[in-house]
Amino acid sequence: METRPLGQTGLTVPAVGLGTWRTFDVRGAAAEASACTVVEQALAAGARFFDSSPMYGQAERVLGQCLGPRRAEALVATKVWASTLPEGRAQVQRALAFYGGRVDLYQIHNLLNWRAQLSLLEELRAAGQVRAIGATHYSPGAFGELAVVMRTGRVTAIQIPYNPREREVENVILPLAAELGLGVVVMRPFGEGDLFRRPPPAAALAPLAAFGVRTWAQALLKWVLSDPRCHVAIPATSRPERAAENAAAGQPPWFGADERAYVARLAG
Ligand SMILES: NC(=O)c1ccc[n+]([C@@H]2O[C@H](COP(=O)([O-])OP(=O)(O)OC[C@H]3O[C@@H](n4cnc5c(N)ncnc54)[C@H](OP(=O)(O)O)[C@@H]3O)[C@@H](O)[C@H]2O)c1
Numbered sequence: 001m002e003t004r005p006l007g008q009t010g011l012t013v014p015a016v017g018l019g020t021w022r023t024f025d026v027r028g029a030a031a032e033a034s035a036c037t038v039v040e041q042a043l044a045a046g047a048r049f050f051d052s053s054p055m056y057g058q059a060e061r062v063l064g065q066c067l068g069p070r071r072a073e074a075l076v077a078t079k080v081w082a083s084t085l086p087e088g089r090a091q092v093q094r095a096l097a098f099y100g101g102r103v104d105l106y107q108i109h110n111l112l113n114w115r116a117q118l119s120l121l122e123e124l125r126a127a128g129q130v131r132a133i134g135a136t137h138y139s140p141g142a143f144g145e146l147a148v149v150m151r152t153g154r155v156t157a158i159q160i161p162y163n164p165r166e167r168e169v170e171n172v173i174l175p176l177a178a179e180l181g182l183g184v185v186v187m188r189p190f191g192e193g194d195l196f197r198r199p200p201p202a203a204a205l206a207p208l209a210a211f212g213v214r215t216w217a218q219a220l221l222k223w224v225l226s227d228p229r230c231h232v233a234i235p236a237t238s239r240p241e242r243a244a245e246n247a248a249a250g251q252p253p254w255f256g257a258d259e260r261a262y263v264a265r266l267a268g
Helices: 030-042 060-072 085-099 114-126 138-150 171-179 191-196 202-211 216-227 240-247 257-267
Strands: 001-005 011-012 048-050 073-080 103-108 128-138 157-161 185-186
Touching: 030 060, 030 240, 060 073, 060 085, 060 138, 073 085, 073 114, 085 103, 085 114, 103 114, 103 157, 114 128, 128 138, 128 185, 138 157, 138 171, 171 185, 191 216, 202 216, 202 257, 216 240, 216 257
Parallel strands: 048 073, 073 103, 103 128, 128 157, 157 185
Antiparallel strands: 001 011
């Protein structure tokens, strides 16, 4: 797995990590054990960057439980998602308890009350409980405000959606991130799974074999990761074997412009 500096956060991240939205919002011994097998496979494959949020129900807790004594091997990115400061503080205290007293990247989820929550996260960073601070939004309608946050100089990373069918970040957000030296975490590399509804036939992937691509998922991840402005993609999966399949896309050789255009055409 290739590792990359996440902009100027001071973190070195694998090209492929793991998201936890929906897939880790589970309760009960069997479902939690299954989520832990996904974490084990991700760690074994080098995909040691895990993204969560208090918005994802049980996911933060389940991820913390799965990491357990292996917490030190992982980089944990979670989020504060609160409209008031007391609520934000309570979320942070819960997350610190789940992750051994430290969060590697703390992000402001959907920019909710970002001015107040930024101050809270800066306090925690000064206390050594948070290593880097980021901001996330999924909606192009909020990218104007995201750009304002980026320009404050108070975040060193962003998390945005990017895949061949969702390319709005190419207009302002990715150029600005590159200009400011921000780390870029890519959510929704598969469009929440929509890009698997009508996958291209296996034969269409043959021209990408020389890039180590065996599956459509790997083609989509390489499409994201071949943009040098993007540092880590965080696909979610509930299936252990897919964690390994996805992680395998985090290796060079990277696509050039022609291969990216080809994958975009296949994605329709
Ligand atoms: N969506 C958002 O608005 C949002 C917002 C903020 C943050 N995030 C973060 O970004 C992460 C990723 O985004 P996402 O979860 O929305 O969507 P995604 O990663 O684009 O897609 C996840 C879907 O792809 C399927 N999948 C994964 N690997 C596959 C493979 N190799 N072959 C076929 N299908 C595969 C999964 O199904 P199986 O479980 O069956 O494998 C799952 O349904 C989230 O988990 C979260 O941490 C997302």
